[in-house]
Amino acid sequence: MTRPTHEIEVEIRNPEGLHMRPAMQFVDLANTFNSDISVSHRDVTVDAKSIMQMTMLAATCGSRLRIHAVGADAGRAIEALQQLVENKFAGGSGAAVGEKKGS
Amino acid sequence: MKLADIVCLDAIVAQLASGERDKVIEELLLSLGKHKKTQGVDPKTLARAVIKRENEASTGIGKGVAVPHVKHEAITKPVAVVGCSQEGIDFSSLDKQPVYTVFLLLSPLSNPDKHLQAMETIFKNLQKDDFRRFLRQAQNRQEIIEAIRDADEDGN
Numbered sequence A: 001m002t003r004p005t006h007e008i009e010v011e012i013r014n015p016e017g018l019h020m021r022p023a024m025q026f027v028d029l030a031n032t033f034n035s036d037i038s039v040s041h042r043d044v045t046v047d048a049k050s051i052m053q054m055t056m057l058a059a060t061c062g063s064r065l066r067i068h069a070v071g072a073d074a075g076r077a078i079e080a081l082q083q084l085v086e087n088k089f090a091g092g093s094g095a096a097v098g099e100k101k102g103s
Numbered sequence B: 001m002k003l004a005d006i007v008c009l010d011a012i013v014a015q016l017a018s019g020e021r022d023k024v025i026e027e028l029l030l031s032l033g034k035h036k037k038t039q040g041v042d043p044k045t046l047a048r049a050v051i052k053r054e055n056e057a058s059t060g061i062g063k064g065v066a067v068p069h070v071k072h073e074a075i076t077k078p079v080a081v082v083g084c085s086q087e088g089i090d091f092s093s094l095d096k097q098p099v100y101t102v103f104l105l106l107s108p109l110s111n112p113d114k115h116l117q118a119m120e121t122i123f124k125n126l127q128k129d130d131f132r133r134f135l136r137q138a139q140n141r142q143e144i145i146e147a148i149r150d151a152d153e154d155g156n
Helices: A020-030 A051-055 A074-086 B021-034 B045-057 B111-124 B129-137 B141-154
Strands: A005-011 A038-041 A044-047 A062-071 B060-062 B069-072 B080-090 B099-108
Touching: A005 A074, A005 B141, A020 A051, A020 A074, A038 A074, A038 B060, A044 A051, A051 B069, A051 B111, A062 A074, B021 B080, B021 B099, B045 B069, B069 B111, B080 B129, B080 B141, B099 B129, B111 B129, B129 B141
Parallel strands: B069 B099
Antiparallel strands: A005 A062, A038 A044, A038 A062, B080 B099
C-alpha cells in the first residue's frame, strides 16, 4: 500500500528570510500533522519537524524550498505549510514584534 | 563559513559563573566586550536586547543547547561567543531540559542574509552529536577551541 505523497515548491518572501522564529512556526505547524515532512533547499534536505535542521537551511529571502510530505494527511499538511510561507509567516505566535511587516 | 570565523575564541567562557539565563547572557556579552568584540556597543545594552528577544521566544532548541541572538544596527559583522555550564541553565527550552552549551550571536540589523549564514554554520555543527558531547565535556577554554577547530575541519 503506498502512502499519499504531496509536494510543492514555495518561495521565501519575507525580507528577513527563514530566521529562527518563522522556522519555529513552520516546525510547530509541521508537527501538527502525522505525515513525514521534509524540506529541501538546493541540495540540502531536512526534517521539517526539527528546528535544528530547519534553521540549517539558511533560506534567505527569494530562496525556493521544496516541501515533501508522505502520509494520510500529506495533502492538508502541504496546503497549511504553503499558506504559512505565502503569508510571510504573519499571524503566528510572536510574529513581528517591533518589526515592520512586509508590504 | 567556519565556526572559527564567527566565534570569538578568546571570549569563550568554559565555566559560566551563573546558572540563570539572564545572567549568563550578560556574562557572555561582558566577555565579548572585554575582548573589544561588541563593535562599540555597551555589552549591557546588548544583553538587554538579547534578553528581550529571548523573552519573545526561547532559543533553547533542545538537546542541551541554546542560541540566543539579536540583530543590532551597530554590528557590522556577525560575532558569536560560546559559554558552557556544568550545572545546566533553565532556558525555557522546547524540550524542557536544561541547557549546557550557549552560542550567543550578534548580527547586523541591515544584513539578514549574513545572520542566516552564521546561524546555518552554528546549527550545522550543533546538529552533530559528537560536537555537542565534546562541548559538554570540555573542562576549559582550550578544549572548547579544539572542539570548534575539529568541527570546522570535519567540514560537514
